Amino acid sequence: MALPTYDEVIAKWDPVLGLEVHVELNTQSKMFCSCATEFGAEPNTQTCPVCLALPGALPVVNEKAIESTILIGLALNCKIAPYSRFARKNYFYPDMPKNFQISQYDEPICFDGYVDVEIDTEEAKLDTLLDLYGIASTTQTIIFCNTIRKIEWLEENLKKNNFPITVIHSNMTQQERDTVVKEFREGKTRLLLTTDLLSRGIDIPQVNMVINYDLPVNKETYIHRIGRCGRFDKKGVSITMVRMKDPADAKTLFRMKQFYKIQINEMPSDLNQFL
Ligand SMILES: [Zn+2]
Numbered sequence: 001m002a003l004p005t006y007d008e009v010i011a012k013w014d015p016v017l018g019l020e021v022h023v024e025l026n027t028q029s030k031m032f033c034s035c036a037t038e039f040g041a042e043p044n045t046q047t048c049p050v051c052l053a054l055p056g057a058l059p060v061v062n063e064k065a066i067e068s069t070i071l072i073g074l075a076l077n078c079k080i081a082p083y084s085r086f087a088r089k090n091y092f093y094p095d096m097p098k099n100f101q102i103s104q105y106d107e108p109i110c111f112d113g114y115v116d117v118e119i120d121t122e123e124a125k126l127d128t129l130l131d132l133y134g135i136a137s138t139t140q141t142i143i144f145c146n147t148i149r150k151i152e153w154l155e156e157n158l159k160k161n162n163f164p165i166t167v168i169h170s171n172m173t174q175q176e177r178d179t180v181v182k183e184f185r186e187g188k189t190r191l192l193l194t195t196d197l198l199s200r201g202i203d204i205p206q207v208n209m210v211i212n213y214d215l216p217v218n219k220e221t222y223i224h225r226i227g228r229c230g231r232f233d234k235k236g237v238s239i240t241m242v243r244m245k246d247p248a249d250a251k252t253l254f255r256m257k258q259f260y261k262i263q264i265n266e267m268p269s270d271l272n273q274f275l
Helices: 006-012 063-075 121-131 148-160 174-185 219-226 247-260
Strands: 087-090 100-103 141-144 166-168 191-194 209-212 237-240
Touching: 121 148, 148 191, 166 174, 174 191, 209 219, 219 237, 219 247
Parallel strands: 141 191, 141 209, 166 191, 209 237
Antiparallel strands: 087 100
């Protein structure tokens, strides 16, 4: 069997990397006993029945370490569990048969965190969208973002620039969403900012423009989104903001074109002729 090429592999699979990171906390004592952690002490002087794992010893967790863990969790936008559980796992090594490890397995203290990595081209996208204002304001337009965080950020920035925008996302109640969609459908509002909540299923005939502020991560979503405009044999325009300097965006665009065998052109300057 011939090896697939790099492009074939990238078109089919996403590389997903996991990182295991170890942190040493600056506590005065060890994690599960009151022995000191002073650097440079004589060997075997900072030990006790607990950290020697003698039979019957009962480890007790270091409160200060838990506090530090929660602080790190909050800094990483994690949710903090109201309770947690440590599991004791034994590993048999011929030279150290009593070895064990105490760790958190499925009930960690901090979970669902994230770190935003800002890349400079993100700012340029906002400027581009503001430049599109003249065109967007004469049409009925849906603007898609990938995350609620991005929606909230964009809403704030568009409102700062007097962009009359309405918003729906999954953190709103169904009633709130229905009201926003109803007003948009009736033409009372012209610009709707949303996550993929709206990318399928809702037909609003007068929508003639879709803007993908974020390039959708998967190819099906792209088709669902752009299908929101030009319903019922009407003409529609979809504009997708792609950061060509960002390898992830460039790759997604490449996969989309290859999979659907479609041409996605650079935006022409005289966009109005398509509307
Ligand atoms: Zn100890």
